[in-house]
Amino acid sequence: MSKENLDLKEDIKNFQISLKSHIKSFKKRLIEPGNIQFIPESFFHTTGDDIESYIKEASLDENFDYFLSKRNELIYKTCCDASLPLSSSKLFRFLHLRIFSIILESASQACRRKHPIEVCFHLRSFLEHAANFSYALDEIIPASKELLININEENIMPVLGVANSGGLIPTSEFEELSSRLHKKFALYSYQTNIDMEQLIKGKESLSLVPDKDYPMKSISIRKKLEAFNKRNPILQPIYDYLSEYIHPNRYIFTSASSEGSLESLSEENPYISFEDLKLEDGMSEIGFFFQESHRLFLQKITVEILERDSEFFSLQGKISKKMKASFKKVMNYNKFYSDPFYSQTPCVCRSKKKLIDCCAS
Numbered sequence: 001m002s003k004e005n006l007d008l009k010e011d012i013k014n015f016q017i018s019l020k021s022h023i024k025s026f027k028k029r030l031i032e033p034g035n036i037q038f039i040p041e042s043f044f045h046t047t048g049d050d051i052e053s054y055i056k057e058a059s060l061d062e063n064f065d066y067f068l069s070k071r072n073e074l075i076y077k078t079c080c081d082a083s084l085p086l087s088s089s090k091l092f093r094f095l096h097l098r099i100f101s102i103i104l105e106s107a108s109q110a111c112r113r114k115h116p117i118e119v120c121f122h123l124r125s126f127l128e129h130a131a132n133f134s135y136a137l138d139e140i141i142p143a144s145k146e147l148l149i150n151i152n153e154e155n156i157m158p159v160l161g162v163a164n165s166g167g168l169i170p171t172s173e174f175e176e177l178s179s180r181l182h183k184k185f186a187l188y189s190y191q192t193n194i195d196m197e198q199l200i201k202g203k204e205s206l207s208l209v210p211d212k213d214y215p216m217k218s219i220s221i222r223k224k225l226e227a228f229n230k231r232n233p234i235l236q237p238i239y240d241y242l243s244e245y246i247h248p249n250r251y252i253f254t255s256a257s258s259e260g261s262l263e264s265l266s267e268e269n270p271y272i273s274f275e276d277l278k279l280e281d282g283m284s285e286i287g288f289f290f291q292e293s294h295r296l297f298l299q300k301i302t303v304e305i306l307e308r309d310s311e312f313f314s315l316q317g318k319i320s321k322k323m324k325a326s327f328k329k330v331m332n333y334n335k336f337y338s339d340p341f342y343s344q345t346p347c348v349c350r351s352k353k354k355l356i357d358c359c360a361s
Contacts, residue, residue, distance in 0.1 A: 008283065011290035012111055018295045019108045022302045026101040029309065033090040034352075069341065071156070075169050075334055079327050079348035082170045082178045085147070086323060086350045088185035089316050092140075093309070095189050096133050100305065103129060114280035117246060123289060123298075124242040127235060128221055130301050131228035135219070136188035137308050138227065143184055144315045147177040151322045153330055168333040170326065191218040231304065234297060245286060324349045324359065331360035 103126045110118035151174055156167040170178075193209050229236045288294060327348050336342050337360045347358035 005284070008287050008290065011287065011292075012283065014292070015290040015295055016108055016111050018299065019104050019111075022298070023101050023104045023108070025302060025306060026097050026104070029097050029306070029313075030094060030101070031090065033087065033094050069339075071167055072334060072336065072339060072342070075167060075330060076336075076342070076345070076348060078170055078175065079330060082175050083323055083327070083348055083350050084182040085144075085178055085185060086320055088182050088189070089144075089319075092136075092185045092189045093312065093316070096129070096136075097309065099129055100126070100133075114283050116279070116282035116286045119283075119289065120242050120245040120286060124239060124246065126298075127239050127242070127301070128225070130305055131221065131224040131235075132188075133305060134228050134231065134308060135224040136184075137312055140181070140184050140188070141312060141315065143177070143181045144312070144319060147174075147181050148315065148319050148322060150174055150177050151319070151326050153326055153333075168330045170330065174326075187216060190216050192216050193218045232301065235301075238294070238297065241288070320349075324351075327359040331355070336360040 103122050107119055107122035107126070110122055150171070152171045153168050153174075154171045156169055225236065225239060331337070331348070337356055342355050342360065345355050347353050347355045347360075349359050351358050
């Protein structure tokens with residue numbers, strides 16, 4: 001075996017060791033979210049009732065218990081909706097960290113199979129997902145910080161002349177910012193450029209790409225790559241280089257030539273000999289991606305992803321802690337602990353405990 005082939009073999013081995021380290025880093029951060037609620041309570045309960053209608057009915061003494069039950073129902077649903085980011089953030093983080101580990105595992109398996117096109121495909125996919133994750137956090141982290149400082153409660157004005165008719169409820173700003181953040185998690189967890197309704201209709205003349213008003217329409221990956229390239233200027237040339245090997249505008253892998261190269265052509269030697277060589281011979285053509293410089297580049301990308309994830313995870317914990325304290329205040333002020341109707345209902349903070357064993361304890 002030539003020295004060149006020995007060097008390539010060693011580079012591929014070191015590359016696989018490096019990938020194994022990256023995969024381990026992503027996997028140990030995975031937290032399975034389990035069963036979570038992703039759609040607001042208000043989506044299913046559109047009766048048109050609101051607190052004002054309850055107040056009008058509460059002016060009659062015999063309807064006061066009804067008023068209290070409807071008031072608590074409204075408060076419970078409002079808190080459930082306000083806490084949606086606590087579960088959707090877990091889903092967002094799980095989906096993205098999981099896909100990073102899957103892509104890198106696929107790249108490692110492609111190395112073992114000595115499949116050059118697969119290797120390029122998975123490495124390019126890794127860079128696209130890194131750009132996507134970074135772009136999402138550029139919007140999610142500021143929105144999370146804004147929510148964090150606005151987790152507050154406000155009093156429901158008591159009905160004139162009716163004792164104990166007031167209450168405590170999350171502020172409208174808290175609700176609005178929470179809803180906005182939840183929608184961002186939904187978008188960046190389920191964004192797509194395929195309109196499933198058009199796919200189901202099966203009309204060949206219709207494009208499956210949704211129009212700009214489609215709620216889950218994905219933002220162009222080119223836009224995300226441009227934003228990520230500002231943080232990592234070497235990304236774009238490497239991404240372009242990877243794309244050359246998997247796009248149809250690329251000349252076929254020249255490792256299919258048994259001898260000679262385009263650079264060696266001359267008037268005296270105008271020939272290149274081509275034969276049907278093994279697929280694994282194409283690995284030498286992408287040798288650059290196994291070299292130390294590229295391994296260090298991938299390590300830099302992984303470190304940045306993990307650092308940004310750590311920032312987001314810390315912020316996620318602060319929001320959870322502050323929301324839970326707020327919900328405890330609301331639940332206790334409104335005496336949910338003494339309402340038998342809520343003895344078996346799940347807690348509004350999404351701890352998967354019963355309300356009376358958690359925020360209403």
